[in-house]
Structures are given as structure tokens and as C-alpha cells.
Amino acid sequence: MALNETHDPSLESWVESANSPESDFPIQNLPFCIFRHGHAAPRVGVGIGDSILDVPDYPSINALMERGRAAAAELRLKLSRVLRADNPYPPRALLFKQSECTLLMPAHIGDFSDFYASIFHATNVGSMFRPDNPLMPNYKWLPVGYHARASSVIASGEPVRRPCGQIQEGSSPPVFAASRQLDYECELGCFIGRGNELGQPIPIAEAEQHIFGVCLLNDWSARDLQRWEYQPLGPFLAKSFATTISPWIVTMDALEPFRAPRFERPAGDPAPLVHLDCAADRERGGIALHIEVWFSTARMREEKIAPVRLSRARFEQMYWTLAQMVAHHASNGCNLRPGDLLGSGTISGPAKDERGCLLELTWRGTEPLSLPTGESRKFLEDGDEVILRGFAEREGARRIGLGECRGIIAPANKP
Ligand code: CA
Numbered sequence: 282m283a284l285n286e287t288h289d290p291s292l293e294s295w296v297e298s299a300n301s302p303e304s305d306f307p308i309q310n311l312p313f314c315i316f317r318h319g320h321a322a323p324r325v326g327v328g329i330g331d332s333i334l335d336v337p338d339y340p341s342i343n344a345l346m347e348r349g350r351a352a353a354a355e356l357r358l359k360l361s362r363v364l365r366a367d368n369p370y371p372p373r374a375l376l377f378k379q380s381e382c383t384l385l386m387p388a389h390i391g392d393f394s395d396f397y398a399s400i401f402h403a404t405n406v407g408s409m410f411r412p413d414n415p416l417m418p419n420y421k422w423l424p425v426g427y428h429a430r431a432s433s434v435i436a437s438g439e440p441v442r443r444p445c446g447q448i449q450e451g452s453s454p455p456v457f458a459a460s461r462q463l464d465y466e467c468e469l470g471c472f473i474g475r476g477n478e479l480g481q482p483i484p485i486a487e488a489e490q491h492i493f494g495v496c497l498l499n500d501w502s503a504r505d506l507q508r509w510e511y512q513p514l515g516p517f518l519a520k521s522f523a524t525t526i527s528p529w530i531v532t533m534d535a536l537e538p539f540r541a542p543r544f545e546r547p548a549g550d551p552a553p554l555v556h557l558d559c560a561a562d563r564e565r566g567g568i569a570l571h572i573e574v575w576f577s578t579a580r581m582r583e584e585k586i587a588p589v590r591l592s593r594a595r596f597e598q599m600y601w602t603l604a605q606m607v608a609h610h611a612s613n614g615c616n617l618r619p620g621d622l623l624g625s626g627t628i629s630g631p632a633k634d635e636r637g638c639l640l641e642l643t644w645r646g647t648e649p650l651s652l653p654t655g656e657s658r659k660f661l662e663d664g665d666e667v668i669l670r671g672f673a674e675r676e677g678a679r680r681i682g683l684g685e686c687r688g689i690i691a692p693a694n695k696p
Pocket of ligand 1: 393396466468500624626627
């Protein structure tokens with residue numbers, strides 16, 4: 282894949298709102314979604330400005346994913362030409378305002394795995410629990426991950442019910458209660474396109490051919506449940522109650538102008554083993570995306586106070602690339618399938634305002650956040666809303682965005 286006419290920054294669309302410099306969805310982006318208009322059946326659409334163009338070519342995004350990168354690129358070129366300002370026959374009957382549509386889950390997700398690819402996040406969290414030895418010995422050798430839960434992945438806007446679970450504190454026996462340390466984790470989601478056969482690993486040089494695109498992902502986490510349950514097999518109920526994703530899938534082709542060298546490992550770190558390393562991944566395995574977390578409380582919304590930004594981190598600073606995660610995941614012969622979702626792990630950077638979860642931002646609740654209403658937060662309270670946003674911009678390219686991933690905390694059920 283290389284830059285082509287669809288990336289030309291001078292292209293404009295007959296959909297006027299797409300030509301605004303602030304739009305996340307200019308004609309150079311063309312993210313896919315599943316939308317419903319009125320009582321019609323859900324359809325595949327492509328985001329353009331404040332609207333959605335109906336894409337009748339495929340019955341689902343999964344059907345496009347399994348055709349591989351070439352089919353996605355072919356459809357992208359076709360849609361780009363259809364939506365250009367110089368198209369003499371703009372298909373206005375296929376255009377719907379986003380505000381008049383419901384955005385649904387963009388894909389059928391068969392399996393979901395979550396990684397831990399930010400060394401800044403892993404070091405911060407590790408140092409809270411193991412100050413002398415924050416990183417486990419495997420961290421720099423493989424992208425650590427675990428099998429997460431696909432059934433509770435939900436689309437942006439659905440409420441997130443505070444989970445109940447076992448909480449153990451001090452020397453007391455555990456109690457079953459509503460989580461008191463509910464947190465978000467700001468991540469990038471990666472959708473698998475074409476899959477691999479069971480027993481057939483994916484060589485790292487081919488890994489990107491198996492990646493369809495990305496979304497924003499909030500891996501809601503109950504820290505008190507997590508602390509008690511996570512050893513020795515990893516997180517379980519502390520994560521599986523909900524994971525929210527943005528409804529738009531931004532394709533790898535759309536991200537082409539924003540590819541960047543892989544994060545440079547500090548001197549003294551081991552080089553990745555051969556099956557997790559190739560020249561293309563070193564040179565352009567990174568993606569220059571900025572990922573932001575915005576936040577509001579119920580009271581802020583009542584008082585018409587705009588959400589505040591809690592953090593902004595750079596996806597280029599992830600220790601492991603998406604291609605390395607895919608190659609590692611399939612390195613034992615595990616088959617990945619179209620629509621499978623990989624979470625990158627919390628995206629954090631070295632600075633305090635680059636920390637992608639409250640556990641890090643408030644340092645386990647010891648440094649509460651101060652909000653414009655005078656409220657403070659150690660962890661999430663009922664009515665709190667978390668909004669993830671992401672965008673890529675670079676000299677000589679049109680800025681594109683990932684849209685939004687939103688969720689409001691609903692009160693727990695009675696334990
Ligand atoms: Ca996570």
C-alpha cells in the first residue's frame with residue numbers, strides 16, 4: 282500500500298460539511314460504520330462530514346474484512362470518486378445525516394484480545410504494586426496480552442453499569458459489593474481483516490495485510506475487583522462487564538499518510554526476536570495518532586460546563602506495534618478471524634498529562650483530580666461520562682479523526 286489519489290489533501294467533497302478543516306471525516310478518511318435510519322434494516326455506511334453515505338456493495342463490514350486489504354482499497358477508491366466535488370451525478374438519495382441515524386456495533390466480533398503495549402503504562406502500574414520491579418521479565422520480549430470478552434463489547438453511547446464483585450481489603454475477608462474503584466482505559470482497537478488458517482502463523486512482514494482498521498476502545502476496569510482476582514491467571518470479571526468502542530472503523534489505508542517509525546527502544550533493551558521484527562515494521566510500524574480522554578460529571582452537564590480534557594497521548598509511543606501484536610497472537614498457530622478485535626492496552630506517555638487511565642492519573646487515588654465544579658475524583662462515580670477522541674495530522678496531509686467513544690456510568694444493581 283502506498284499513497285494514492287484518495288489521500289490527495291486538495292480533494293473536496295460535494296458533502297459540504299466534509300470540507301470543514303475541523304471535520305474528523307473529510308473525503309480522505311472514509312471510515313466505515315453500521316447505521317440504521319428510521320425503521321430500515323442496518324446498513325453499511327461510510328462517514329463523510331456530518332453525514333453517512335449508504336454503501337450497498339457489502340451486506341456487512343465483516344464481509345468486506347474477509348476479502349482482504351485489496352478489496353478494501355478498491356472500495357475506498359470507488360467511494361472517494363463517488364464523493365468528490367467534481368462528481369457530476371452525486372447520489373444524494375444515499376446520503377443520511379448522522380444526527381438522524383443510530384450507529385450500531387461496526388462488526389460482529391468473534392474474539393477479543395487485549396494487550397498491554399505501552400511501556401509507560403506498564404511501568405506506572407507495575408511500580409504501584411511492585412515498586413522494586415515494575416516490569417515483569419517478559420515485557421520487552423513479547424507483547425503481553427490476554428483473552429478478553431467479546432460478548433460485552435458495546436457501541437459508543439450505551440450506558441455502562443457499575444459492576445459488583447468480590448472486594449478484599451486489609452486483613453478482612455472479601456465482600457461482594459459494587460466496585461468503588463471503577464476506571465477507564467484509553468486504548469486503540471484493531472480489527473482483523475483477512476484471517477489465517479488454524480496452525481498457520483502470520484509472518485510479521487504480512488501482518489498488516491491482516492489488519493482492516495482501527496477504532497477507539499475504552500476498556501472499563503474495576504481496580505478493586507482486579508486486585509483480588511488477577512493472580513495467577515490475569516484479569517477476569519474486573520474487565521468483562523463492558524468494553525466500549527467507537528462506531529467508526531478507520532481503515533489502514535486512511536492512516537497511510539500518518540505511518541511513523543516504530544518506537545525506538547532505549548539503549549540496553551533487547552531487540553525483538555526475529556518473528557517479531559522486520560524492516561517495514563521498524564520503518565513504519567507506528568501510527569502518528571493523538572488519543573485524548575475527555576470527562577464530565579452529571580453536575581458539570583447540569584451546569585452546562587463543557588467536558589474537560591484529562592489526557593492526550595501519542596500512539597507512536599507504544600512499545601509494541603499492531604503488526605507485532607498480530608504476529609505474536611498467531612505465532613503459535615492460533616487462527617484470527619475477520620472482525621476479531623485486538624485492544625492495544627492503555628495508551629500512556631511519559632508525562633503526567635499523557636496517562637490514559639485514572640489509576641495512573643490519580644496515582645491509585647492518592648492525587649485526586651480537581652474539576653471546574655469543585656468536585657474531585659479518585660475513580661469514576663455514577664453519572665460520570667468518559668469521551669475518547671483521536672486524530673492524526675501531519676504537514677502535507679489532510680487531518681483525519683476517529684470520531685468519539687462515549688460511555689456514562691449507571692448505578693450498580695443491588696449486590
Ligand atoms: Ca486494557
